[in-house]
Amino acid sequence: MAEKKQLFATEIQVLEKYQALSNSSEASKEDVDVALKDLCEHYEDLLDQSKLITKVSDKLQNKLNTLNEALGQKNTELQLTIDELTKARLSRKAATYTLLLAVLLFFISEGVLDPIVEAFTNNIWVTMGVKASLALLLKPIEGVIEKYLIKMAMKKTAEVVLAAA
Amino acid sequence: MEKLYIDAKNNIPLIDFDPSSGIMLLKGRSTPENSVEFYDPINKWVLDYIQSPSNETIVKIQFEYFNTSSSKCILDLLKKFADIHKKGGNLKIEWYYEEDDEDMKEAAEDYSDIVKVPFEIIEIPEE
Numbered sequence: 001m002a003e004k005k006q007l008f009a010t011e012i013q014v015l016e017k018y019q020a021l022s023n024s025s026e027a028s029k030e031d032v033d034v035a036l037k038d039l040c041e042h043y044e045d046l047l048d049q050s051k052l053i054t055k056v057s058d059k060l061q062n063k064l065n066t067l068n069e070a071l072g073q074k075n076t077e078l079q080l081t082i083d084e085l086t087k088a089r090l091s092r093k094a095a096t097y098t099l100l101l102a103v104l105l106f107f108i109s110e111g112v113l114d115p116i117v118e119a120f121t122n123n124i125w126v127t128m129g130v131k132a133s134l135a136l137l138l139k140p141i142e143g144v145i146e147k148y149l150i151k152m153a154m155k156k157t158a159e160v161v162l163a164a165a
Numbered sequence: 166m167e168k169l170y171i172d173a174k175n176n177i178p179l180i181d182f183d184p185s186s187g188i189m190l191l192k193g194r195s196t197p198e199n200s201v202e203f204y205d206p207i208n209k210w211v212l213d214y215i216q217s218p219s220n221e222t223i224v225k226i227q228f229e230y231f232n233t234s235s236s237k238c239i240l241d242l243l244k245k246f247a248d249i250h251k252k253g254g255n256l257k258i259e260w261y262y263e264e265d266d267e268d269m270k271e272a273a274e275d276y277s278d279i280v281k282v283p284f285e286i287i288e289i290p291e292e
């Protein structure tokens with residue numbers, strides 16, 4: 001408010017001058033005529049200023065709207081990139097876990113499953129079938145691990161967003 | 166009379182007013198926190214300058230952006246320079262705008278209409 005007073009200091013001065021004149025009973029017709037002419041000039045000037053300031057303000061608003069739109073679009077693009085990067089990172093993590101699981105399953109198969117199968121049958125195809133089944137299970141397991149990691153990451157993100165809000 | 170020089174910052178324009186050559190340069194962005202406070206010493210300097218201006222005064226304006234309160238302060242400043250023209254002095258106002266910045270071009274036309282001084286509106290390539 002204080003800034004506005006200073007910004008329109010000249011205009012306020014003019015207004016106060018003619019308010020005083022209008023309240024004065026000593027003003028002659030000639031004084032009033034001169035004042036009216038001067039006041040008209042100031043009014044015209046003020047009208048020009050209002051037009052200019054309104055126009056500038058509207059243009060600024062339009063610029064802000066355009067920038068906001070562009071910013072929103074960039075945000076969406078950024079979010080998509082972040083999501084893709086997160087997914088890629090989690091996929092790599094899931095592949096590592098699956099590899100570790102595959103190594104573990106190899107040892108279990110060699111040390112535990114093979115002796116059990118061999119106790120029932122000596123057919124090599126049965127042993128191979130068990131191993132192949134375990135190997136085929138690896139891909140779905142990787143998918144499950146990946147989904148779990150993504151779910152956890154989303155939960156963590158949601159917690160961060162909620163904490164920030 | 167001493168030269169008036171204010172270095173440009175992110176929110177204030179470059180002010181380089183040289184009374185000996187009569188070249189007054191305003192360039193950059195004008196979004197000061199308090200426009201009146203920023204433009205007040207400039208207005209005072211111009212009031213002093215117009216008492217005995219140079220043979221030819223050239224006001225070169227190249228705004229990239231200005232906020233609403235600055236628009237009023239710029240108008241007040243231009244009105245003071247326009248007094249040189251009204252008193253029969255030699256005043257030239259050059260308004261530079263970057264190509265495609267139609268808003269700045271229109272602003273120049275509006276200012277020219279209000280201060281009743283013809284502006285030379287010059288398009289320049291984008292920096």
